[in-house]
Amino acid sequence: MTRRVVVTGVGLVTPLGASMETTWNNLIAGQPGIRRITRFDAEATGMACTIAGEVPDFDVSEYVNRKDARKMDTFIQFGIAAAHMAIEHSGFKISEANANRVGVIIGSGMGGLPNIEKTMRAYEAGGARKISPFFIAQTIINMTSGWVSMLTGAKGPNSATVTACASGTHAIGDAFEIIARGDADAMIAGGTEACICELAVGGFAASRALSTRNDEPEKASRPWDKDRDGFVMGEGAGVLMLESLDSAKARGANILAEVAGYGMSGDAYHITAPAPGGEGGARCMKQMLNGAGINPEDVDYINAHGTSTPVGDLAETEGIKSVFGEYAKKLMVSSTKSMTGHLLGAAGGIEAAFTVLAIHHGVVPPTINLDEPGEGCDLDYVPNEARDANIDVAISNSFGFGGTNASVALRKFA
Numbered sequence: 390m391t392r393r394v395v396v397t398g399v400g401l402v403t404p405l406g407a408s409m410e411t412t413w414n415n416l417i418a419g420q421p422g423i424r425r426i427t428r429f430d431a432e433a434t435g436m437a438c439t440i441a442g443e444v445p446d447f448d449v450s451e452y453v454n455r456k457d458a459r460k461m462d463t464f465i466q467f468g469i470a471a472a473h474m475a476i477e478h479s480g481f482k483i484s485e486a487n488a489n490r491v492g493v494i495i496g497s498g499m500g501g502l503p504n505i506e507k508t509m510r511a512y513e514a515g516g517a518r519k520i521s522p523f524f525i526a527q528t529i530i531n532m533t534s535g536w537v538s539m540l541t542g543a544k545g546p547n548s549a550t551v552t553a554c555a556s557g558t559h560a561i562g563d564a565f566e567i568i569a570r571g572d573a574d575a576m577i578a579g580g581t582e583a584c585i586c587e588l589a590v591g592g593f594a595a596s597r598a599l600s601t602r603n604d605e606p607e608k609a610s611r612p613w614d615k616d617r618d619g620f621v622m623g624e625g626a627g628v629l630m631l632e633s634l635d636s637a638k639a640r641g642a643n644i645l646a647e648v649a650g651y652g653m654s655g656d657a658y659h660i661t662a663p664a665p666g667g668e669g670g671a672r673c674m675k676q677m678l679n680g681a682g683i684n685p686e687d688v689d690y691i692n693a694h695g696t697s698t699p700v701g702d703l704a705e706t707e708g709i710k711s712v713f714g715e716y717a718k719k720l721m722v723s724s725t726k727s728m729t730g731h732l733l734g735a736a737g738g739i740e741a742a743f744t745v746l747a748i749h750h751g752v753v754p755p756t757i758n759l760d761e762p763g764e765g766c767d768l769d770y771v772p773n774e775a776r777d778a779n780i781d782v783a784i785s786n787s788f789g790f791g792g793t794n795a796s797v798a799l800r801k802f803a
């Protein structure tokens with residue numbers, strides 16, 4: 390059985406704001422959320438990168454009580470908040486009658502790394518008695534889905550994707566397929582991440598993946614620009630409420646967009662670098678389009694992975710060209726990471742949400758800080774200002790370390 394799947398709710402916690410409305414308004418205004426790191430004294434550590442996209446004004450008590458919040462690392466708190474927003478935005482009511490048909494898949498790339506770092510220091514200072522009895526449950530990645538299930542009563546399929554920077558997109562794609570084949574009527578799906586800590590920033594900096602434009606934080610994330618020098622780490626969560634079309638229609642839901650297709654592939658090439666010419670990502674996009682029955686020329690907009698790394702941005706551009714041919718030059722392609730930074734496992738969640746909102750509102754978010762495109766980067770990247778546009782079909786791409794690729798196609802509901 391194959392059923393149509395639609396999006397009826399969106400939840401966002403990002404460096405641009407702790408709500409969907411604030412995030413979207415700042416995104417369309419081209420406002421960057423990159424600042425100097427406050428989670429720890431990055432300058433004192435001597436790290437090469439001292440900037441990141443931290444979530445402002447987040448109050449966990451709006452979503453869970455303080456006692457429960459202490460049992461969670463921040464990535465779980467962000468995921469719960471975004472899930473709550475998505476459910477509320479959708480107007481969906483989980484009850485005893487439908488609970489078995491409502492599931493949760495919320496992925497993360499790094500999980501509770503800050504808590505691992507904190508606990509190890511406590512252990513080294515005071516021994517085993519300093520390890521919290523909640524340490525494991527605070528840290529493991531599937532606990533976001535677990536907590537959302539417990540707090541909402543959703544008893545359907547429950548899991549978590551862990552595929553580096555493709556985690557959020559894989560979660561949404563897997564949830565789409567679960568509904569499409571009839572194993573659930575609704576899924577709460579997306580990604581969450583909160584690992585702005587010394588180990589994570591230091592680790593990515595050591596691999597020379599991060600920007601070192603520390604004196605100009607707001608200009609550091611600059612996808613496709615000739616002066617791009619690495620990504621900027623961000624944090625937050627993006628969650629969608631997905632439903633079967635029958636479920637949404639039966640309750641008179643406001644349908645924001647339809648999930649049209651899903652693709653995934655592996656590069657089989659390198660632990661961090663993309664395959665030459667973006668070949669793996671290209672196969673992923675082709676699989677998605679073929680499965681959805683979408684012609685390349687039907688696509689209007691791509692929310693690109695676009696991390697602001699010299700190799701990755703060029704590979705994605707080449708991959709898009711290989712899939713779309715000459716039509717690639719007519720596509721609108723933007724990277725919202727220019728404003729949010731790279732949310733790692735949450736990136737696909739927030740960017741799929743941005744793509745849904747772009748379709749719904751008829752506005753393409755810009756790529757800011759794009760002053761002069763680098764060599765080989767010659768597509769329409771919607772530079773520096775948002776653009777009003779009718780979007781019938783859009784794609785959200787996510788590519789992760791280990792050569793894991795995910796693409797999801799969304800279209801205007803009709």
